[in-house]
Amino acid sequence: MEITFQTVMSQVMLGLNNGVFYAILSLGLAVIFGLLNIVNFAHGALYMLGAYVALLGYTTLGPLIGMPDFHLNYWAALLVAPMVVGALGMAIERTMLRRLYKFDHLYGLLLTFGLALIIQGVFTNFFNVSGDPYDAKPEILNGAVSLGFMMFPKYRLWVIVISLAVCFGTWFVIERTKLGSYLRAGTENPELVKAFGVNVPLMITLTYGYGVGLAAFAGVLAAPIYSVSPVMGAEMIITVFAVVVIGGMGSIMGAIVTGLLLGVVEGFTKVVYAPASSTVIFLIMVVVLLVKPAGLFGRES
Amino acid sequence: MKKGLVTACAVAALAALATSSFGAGISDGVVKIGVLTDMSGVYSTLGGKGTQVGVEMAVKDFGGKVLGKPIVVIGADHQNKADIASAKAREWFDNEKVDMITGLLNSGCALAVQKVAGEKKRITMNTGAASTDLTNSACTPYSVHYVYDTYALGKVTAEAVVPNGGNTWFFLTADYAFGHSLEANTTKFVTKLGGKVLGSVRHPLATSDFSSYLLQAQASGAKIIGLANAGGDTTNAIKQAREFGIDKKGQKLVGLLIFDTDIKSLGLKVAQGMQFTSGFYWDRDKASRDFSKRFYAIHKAMPTMDQAGAYSATMNYLKAIKAAGTDDPDAVMAKLKSMDVSDFFAVHGKIRADGRMVHDMYLMEVKKPAESKGEWDLLKIVKTVPANQAFMPLAESTCSQVKK
Secondary structure: OOOOHHHHHHHHHHHHHHHHHHHHHHHHHHHHHHHHOOOOOOHHHHHHHHHHHHHHHHHOHHHHOOOOOOOOOHHHHHHHHHHHHHHHHHHHHHHOHHHHOOOOHHHHHHHHHHHHHHHHHHHHHHOOOOOEOOOOOOHHHOOEEEOOOOEEEHHHHHHHHHHHHHHHHHHHHHHHOHHHHHHHHHHHOHHHHHHOOOOHHHHHHHHHHHHHHHHHHHHHHHOOOOOEOOOHHHHHHHHHHHHHHHHOOOOHHHHHHHHHHHHHHHHHHHHHOHHHOOOHHHHHHHHHHHHOOOOOOOOOO | OHHHHHHHHHHHHHHHHHHOOOOOEOHHHOEEEEEEEOOOOOOOOOOHHHHHHHHHHHHHHHOOEEOOEEEEEEEEEOOOOHHHHHHHHHHHHHHOOOOEEEEOOOHHHHHHHHHHHHHHOOEEEEOOOOOHHHHOOOOOOOEEEOOOOHHHHHHHHHHHHHHHOOOEEEEEEEOOHHHHHHHHHHHHHHHHOOOEEEEEEEEOOOOOOOHHHHHHHHHHOOOEEEEEOOHHHHHHHHHHHHHOOOHHHOOEEEEOOOOHHHHHHHOHHHHOOOEEEEOOOOOOOHHHHHHHHHHHHHHOOOOOHHHHHHHHHHHHHHHHHHHHOEOOHHHHHHHHHHOEEOOOOOOOEEEOOOOEEEOOEEEEEEOOHHHOOOOOOOEEEEEEEOHHHHOOOHHHOOOOOOOO
16 A cells, blocks of 8 residues: 555554554553552453443343343443443452452453453353444444544544543643642651541542442443444453553553554554554564663653 | 163164274263354454354254263354464364364354364364365365355345446455355356456455445456455445445445445445345254244354354264264264254255355345344345355365265
């Protein structure tokens, strides 16, 4: 394919589209790692759960509660799915993760990885691995708009806009508000913050809930584009971890910017040499680790 | 009474001797069938546990015993990794007394297992994988390729599409043995029928976003975008093509390998009108419907061609053992290659010297939502392609088992 202005711009848009998913997922990971010191390998499975909450809310919930005409619509799912999955996440944090804070990172990683395998295994058992269709895309987001250089589906444009808003909103809260300063202080020195009368354990639980809620939010956004399938998270999570490592573990802005950038890089690879598109991110990861081991935006500790 | 029994035994022994010069009876007191396939990954819905259900049904219908010895079914997940698949096969042959392996979705895994089985002189009856290498360069005296292959898929579909104006093609190809084989075979027929292939792009297995590839296909100006991939890759590509309105601009998507489960995944609204090639459809005739309803009662889904094929392959394997009077692989293969395969699954079936089971293939079309009368009422058979026209002629096979 020849490289023209038009193809470059099209690939930038498509890359951004994938990039916002990387950004929003790695943002959740960065928040959780930054504040809880947990490498949350269950993130992909919770992203998948978010999509399934939307799907089942639309197709199965109504008949289940005896109201066959009830369908959880897309806009409601955008709120409900993160809350349901966030609540599940908080339960996981309270009952399991909490016991691991005093140990090495590795234990949290193993626990969440095991959880991911269990959740994915259960869903593989009950659902079509090729995916199920999610037909609740709102009418207003159907069709495409002309961007001058290409016709771009309205829905994807919406995904880019809302994801960027959520990402930068999160960054703003954590880095620029009083609540965020409590959070950051709570991780630096929990004893001292407790002494000021702040309920640190509750704060940590809520943070984990918010982090996985972000994953579920991304899952709902993805549902109308991709097939909702039990393996959708597993396919995504490895790439997202590479994004977090490249951006710098725990760096909020690093996660967002790196996610977007790598989406675009991957998009270009698909045009230049497609077979390398699934490896290019890992190549970059290797180079970054060699040159700047703490990641592009990470602080050397 | 006693005398009668002795005579009967003698007759049975004589009969066994007469039918087989390879030594009679069942080795190690059991016939063991291994289902080795993708049980948890991208292909597990179209194969997976359902394939094992098919095999178990066949064993039960056969009576659970052959020549007085029990039949045992075991299953394992090869995780779509060729090294795991071949290690498992080796373990099964060496330690578990497995006599035959079936399933074997994913051409990469299938080729690896078939090689091990050939070395160990054990039978593989492949119902899942598609690559034509299985009956050509990689064939062994013990390999059977049962359901479909990339030659038949490419030929039947190209013959339906190219003469109807679809004469320029662009391929989106899954970047591994299966995709390459499917693209190469389809290209051959497109060119032969006077069509032209304008380009192709190879994407990694399990790609979630196809938009970039679709734009490349669009820019090529080809009338047909051929999908040389399977499962989730195919459904994602089709869905996203609709999203970008590619079909509205005169370009048509043609899936070269599509299973019922993929149509369920797409929904009839998106998939309607698509044509593709299949080796089986549950709603073909009374026999296939009867089987499929029994299968549904156990598995809660209608059988795909892989799952139905696994039943048929197992059933005919057991029949061959009974007819041969032994489970000796050479004797069983000789029987399998001499008998006719005709059941709810295969029409005009015959296993050739190269291991290819030829049978009628079908050109399918996805129904419109209004035509569908139930959850699994998805397709109609547009054309039946006779066994001798659908598959690669034996004369063209490069398999070492074919005498020239």
